[in-house]
Amino acid sequence: MRSLYLCILLLSLVLPEAAPATELLILQSSRSLVYAEALRGFRAAARSSEQPLVLSDYAEVDVQRLVREVRPRMVIAVGDKALTACRKIREVPVVSMLSLSLSQKPQSDHVGGVTMVAAPGRYLELFAQLGAKRIGVLYDPKVSGLYLKRAAAEADDHDVSLTTEPVRHSRDLQGKLEKLKGEVDLLWLLPDSTVVTTVNMEALLLFSMTQGIPAVTFTGQYLKNGAAASLDIDPYDIGVQTGELALSLLRSGPDQKVPVLDPRRVRLQVNDSVLRKLRLRTP
Template structure:
C-alpha cells in the first residue's frame, strides 16, 4: 500500500445520531484503516486545518451536511461524504471529493413504486435543476424503460412549487418526492400533503420521516450499507484507484416502508415489500 495510506482516517460527523452511527459502523467494517472520529456538536472550536496538520490523515470521511460544510475547502486529501442531501449546494467540481447518493437508483425506486402500486401510470415530479437535475434525467430514462409517464416541472426555489404542483395535480396519480433541500420546506410539504389528501394522490418518498407526515411509501437508503459502500470506496482510493468515473454513486440498497393507514384514506391498496437491493457490478 502506498505511503499516503498510512495513518488514521479522519471521520468528521455532524452529530451523534443513530443513522450516522450506523453508517460509521458500516464504514469501519469495510476497510482496514484505523479512524479518528470528531463529532462537531461535541467539539468546541474545531479547526479542520489544524487537525489535518496534526494527524496527517490519508483520507477524510464526512458524515452529514454540517460535516461536509466543514471540509468543503480541503483540496489535498481525498474526501468521501455520505448522508448529505443536495451536496451540489456545498461543493464545486473539486476532484478530491467522492460521495454516496442519498438515493438508490431511480429505476430501482420505480420498481418499488410499481410493485406496491401496479396501476401507476402518470407520476408527477418537481426538481431544482441545480440540485437534482442529473437525478431527474435518470428518473426520466427509468420511466421510459418502465413505460411510466413522468410529468416533470422545474422549480428553482420553494415558492415555485405552488404553480408547478397546480399545473400537474389533475393529470397525475402519484407524486415522486426528490431529496432537494431547496424544495422540501415546511410550506412545500404542507402543500404536497394537502394536495395528496384532496386529490387522492399518493406521495412516494425517499425517507421514512415523510411517511410520518403523510406519504404512503418510502424507498430509503440503508445507512449501514451506505457506510460499507463508502468503506469499499476508501479502500480503492487508498490503493491508488482515483475512481474518476464515479464522483457520486447511488446507494445500492434501499429499504421499502409502507404507510397503509394513509394509503387506505386515499383509496390506495399497497402490496408489501421490505428490501430493495441494487445489483453489484
Template sequence: MIAGRFQIRKFWNSSTEARGGRLEAAKTEFRPLASHLRSLMKYNIFFIFLFFALPARGFVETDVTRVVEASEEVVILKTNQKISQYNIPAEVFKKALPYPIRELDMEGDLDKGQRLIAQVKRDKPRLIFAIGDKATFLAKKEFSETPVIFSMVLNWNKLKISENKNITGISLDVPPESQFTQLKLVAPRVSRVGVIYSPEASQELIERAKEISSGLGLGLVSYQVHSEKEVKKAWDKIKDQIDALWMVADPIVITTNSFEFLQKQTLRQKIPFMGYSESFVKAGALLSVSPDYETIGSQAASIAAQILEDKQKPWDIQVAEPIGTVITLNKNTAKKLGLLLDDRILSLIDRTFE
C-alpha cells in the same frame, strides 16, 4: 657561622624528611579513599550518561511513534452524532478497516467543525470519512490533498464535489428506476408521475428520470420552481395531469410547510405520494425507497481500501450510488388511497407504518 649554617641545613633536612614522611603517610592513608572516589566517578559518569541518554532516546521514540500513529490514522468527521442515522455507517466503516480511527463530532456547529479540522490538519491523517452535509462541506473546503470520502449527503451535486480531485463518496440519492419500479409494484395503475423541482438543485436528476420513466411505461410531468412559495402554484398546474407525485431531495422545494401541503392535497385527491426517506412515510406519504445506511458504511470502507491499500486516486473513483435500499410503506395511507396490497407485495416491504 659555619655552625649556624649547619644548624639551618640540619633543620631544613630534618623538616624536609619530616614533611616527606608525613606526605608518604598521607598518601598511604588516602590511597584507598582515592581509589574509591575514582570508582565512584566511573559509576557517576555512567549514570550521568544514562540520565541524559535514555530520556533523549525515549523522546525520540515517542515522537516517532506519535508521527507514525498519526500518519496511519483515519478520521471520521460527523456533522452531528445525535442524528442516529449518521452513526450507522460510521460503525460499519470502523469495523471494516484495520487502521486507528478517531471520531470527531461537529455537533451541527460549523465553528466547532473548523476548530476540529484545525487539529486534524496538524495530525495529517491518511483519510477523512465525512458524514453529512456540513462535515462534507468543511472537508471539501479545508482539505485539498488528503483523501476525503463523503456520505449521507442528499443532492450531493449542490456542494460541487467535482471541483476537488481528492474527494469521492457515496450518494444518498436512490436511482429513479429503483423508485419507479417500487411505485409500480405498490400502485400498478400509475401511468403519469408528477414532480416539482428546482433546476438549480435537480435538473440533472430530472433529465435522467425522463429517460428512465419512458422505459418503464411511465410519463413524467415536471414543473420548475425557484422557491418554496411557488409550490402551491405548481401543484395547481399539474394535479389534473398526474396519478402519482414523486418527491425529490430538493432543498428549494421541500420544506416542512410544502411537504404538509402536498401530503394533504395528494391524500384528498387519492394520488399516491412518494417520498425519499422513511420520515416522510411516517408523516403520511405512501412510500419511500431510501438507502440502507449499513451498506453505505460498507461501500465507504471499500472505497477507503481502494485508496489506502490499492493506492487508487480519489478522482479515479466515481461517486457511487447506494447499493442497498430500504422500502418503507404507510399502510394507513395505502388504505385511504384504496390500494389493495396482498401478502406477496407486503413481503417485499422492509418497514411499515400504520
C-alpha cells in the same frame, strides 16, 4: 465550544511527530444516532487507523490545516457540514456518506462516496409496480436538478413519464401544484430543501389526498401523515458500503478517482390503508 487550536493541540498529543500518518481522518458533522449507526457499519468494514473529530464540538475548524497536521491518507466526511468543510482539500481523497449534497452537486475527481437517496431507478421500478405512468415532481433545479436528470434518462425504460415543475422558492409551491392537477397519477417527493418544508409537506400530502393519487417519499416518517410509500436508506449498510469503498481506494493508491455510489440497500415501507383507499396493489 473548543477552538481549532485546542483541537490541533489535542491531536498532536495522540499523534507524535515520529508516528506514521494515520490512514483516516473522520470528520463528523455533529453527534447523532444516525451518524453513529453509519460509523458503526463503516468501522466494521474498514478496520483502519483513524482519528475522529466531531465538527460541532468546536467553534471553528480549519480542515485544510488539520489535514496537514494529521497527515491522513484519506478523509471520511459524515454529513453535509463535514463535506462542505472538505471542499478545499486537494491533498487526499475525500469519501462522504450521509450527505444530501453528494448527489445534488457535481463532485471533483477526488471527492465521492455513498449518497443517501435511493437510485432513481429504484423509484421508477416502484412507480411501475404501483401502476402509475404519469409522475409529478416538484424540484429546485439548484438542489435536485442533477438527480432528476438521471431519473429522466431512465424513465422510458420503466414506461413512465415525468412531469416536472421547477420551484425556486418555497412560497411558489402552491401555484406549481395547481399545474399538476389532473395531469399526474403519482406525486414523487424528493429530499429537496426548497420543496420539502414543514408547511409545504402539509400542502403536498393534502394535494395527494384530494386528487386521489399516491405520494411516494424518501422517508417513512411521512407515511403516518398520508404518504403511500417510501424508500428508506439503511444507515448501517451505507456505513459498510462506504467502508468497503474507502478500503478499496486505500489499496488502489492515491490517484484513483473517487466514485459517487447509490446506496445498495433501501427499504420499502408502505401505508396499507392509503393503498387500499386508492385501490392500488401493494408493491
